[in-house]
Amino acid sequence: MSFINFTTREISCKIVYYGPGLSGKTTNLHWIYNHTESDRKGKLISLATETERTLFFDFLPLALGKIEGFGVRFHLYTVPGQVFYAASRKLILKGVDGIVFTADSQIERMEANMESMDDLRQNLEEHGYDIRNIPLTIQYNKRDLPNVAPLEEMNRHLNPMNGEWFEAVAFYGTGVYETLKDVAKKVLKDLRKAR
């Protein structure tokens, strides 16, 4: 649910990074935070365990610029990927405008990716969204590792609707900005379409 304020002339949209545990969601936000000018970002808030696993969410507000005199803000959230944080994941999806699905490309994580995608579909449904209609960008992360699944296989399992996807190495920033840009564009286009 985007928020449009005609008095302050601002639009805010909510983007959620979803995916299995350790796939690199938090790493995406850290990279974006570290590579955004300070007047375009707010504080990065991480509610994490002592071992840096996301416990509830990470939050990063970005103010990208103006369209037609309106300031455009994106609020980026990550969910905790570990299976047992199911309740928190569902809460964070509330009011989402766009989703980045960060998959872990390692062969042995394929099942976890698929499980997380199912979990996403189901949680969206419970909030009254259809995964086929919501702005969604898929990111195949950790492409630097030796044991990654081929892209065709990743697409076959995780991207049956043939949506936009990007290869990434989140801790070097490869593909991180491209992914964000793609989902943000989709969200803004969706906002236009909804009128």
Added chain:
Amino acid sequence: MSSFSLVMHDAEFERIGSALTELCTSSRAFAVFLVDKNGQLIGTAGESARIDGTGLASLAAGTVAATGGMAGLIGEDEFSVLSHEGKRKSIHITIVDSRVILVIIFDDRSSLGLVRLRARQASGKLARVFRELDLKVEESANEDQMNEAFFSEITDEDIDRLFG
């Protein structure tokens, strides 16, 4: 999806702003924030500029969502009042009309009793504004010309330009 955008115009914004300012004064609070349940900041009053409002808003919404989840586990709808007591400053959270979150930050110039009382009074007033806002959104769903003009004018180039 975004067909349920929360849209706010000058008139509502002013009404909300003045209700928040009045609340801030009458409760002798340090600052007051109004946040929607998704974590978007709607309005502020008092010394709000001295606090990271965007961060506070997302955390307040997260807290309300988490305690709402706990409420569900014990068969309650929600906990409509949450209170966090600190050494110097405290936070009092009220859920207004099950839809927006009123966050009052106060110090020893005020007291929990006073803040609770004023928050309860302000909730009723804010709930009315939000109900009217809802009505307006419904009435003008198809003919909100200002929205319409604005969004249809967004071009692909505008969007590209945002990302430099």
